[in-house]
Amino acid sequence: MADLAEVKQALTQPGTVLLDVRTPAEFAAGHLSGAQNLDFRAPEFAQRMALLDPKKRYVLYCASGNRSGKAAVLMQEKGFLKVVNAGGFQALKEGGLPAQ
Numbered sequence: 001m002a003d004l005a006e007v008k009q010a011l012t013q014p015g016t017v018l019l020d021v022r023t024p025a026e027f028a029a030g031h032l033s034g035a036q037n038l039d040f041r042a043p044e045f046a047q048r049m050a051l052l053d054p055k056k057r058y059v060l061y062c063a064s065g066n067r068s069g070k071a072a073v074l075m076q077e078k079g080f081l082k083v084v085n086a087g088g089f090q091a092l093k094e095g096g097l098p099a100q
Contacts, residue, residue, distance in 0.1 A: 001065045001069065001085050001086075001087045002084045002085060002086055002087070004091075004092070004095040004096075006084065007059060007084060007086040007087075007092065007095075007097075008097070010057060010059050010084045010086075011059055011097075013057055015056055015057065016056070016057045016058070016059060017036065017052070017056050017057070017058050017059070018032060018034050018035040018036065018058075018059050018061075019035065019036055019037075019038050019058055019059070019060045019061075019068075019071075020032065020035040020036065020037050020038070020060075020061060020062070020089070021038055021039065021040040021060055021061070021062050021067050021068050021071045022037070022039065022040075022062050022063055022067065022089070023039050023041065024037055024039060026063065026089075030089070030093075030099055030100065031089065031099065031100055032061065032089065032092060032093070032097050032098065032099050032100075033097075033098040033099060033100050035061075038071075040062065040067040040068075040070065040071045041067070045071075046074075049071075049074065049075060049078065050078070052075075052080070054078070054079045054080045054081070055081075056082070057082035057083075057084070058072075058075065058080060058082065058083045058084065059084045059086050060072050060075075060083065060084065060085055060086060061085075061086040061087060061088065061089055061092055062088065062089070063088055063089055063090075064087070064088045065085060065086075065087035065088050068085045068086065068087065069085045072084070072085040
């Protein structure tokens with residue numbers, strides 16, 4: 001799992017995509033500003049992941065860092081080279097990242 005400084009640095013890179021891999025209900029209850037929801041537990045996760053550009057940088061988070069860690073490994077196995085597991089939403093929000 002990346003530390004907060006690494007996450008903030010990755011988010012300043014042009015074209016970085018912020019992915020919230022929690023459920024749509026968790027996402028609706030609050031998420032980081034600019035995040036896209038891609039539910040790791042959804043049956044169509046692999047198909048939706050396949051539509052992403054593997055050349056871009058991705059910063060993933062979930063509730064604790066567990067799902068985002070698993071999603072990051074899956075993405076790396078599929079050829080995504082720049083994937084950062086940012087960990088848990090609450091810690092990121094408390095660390096000063098803007099949330100909605």
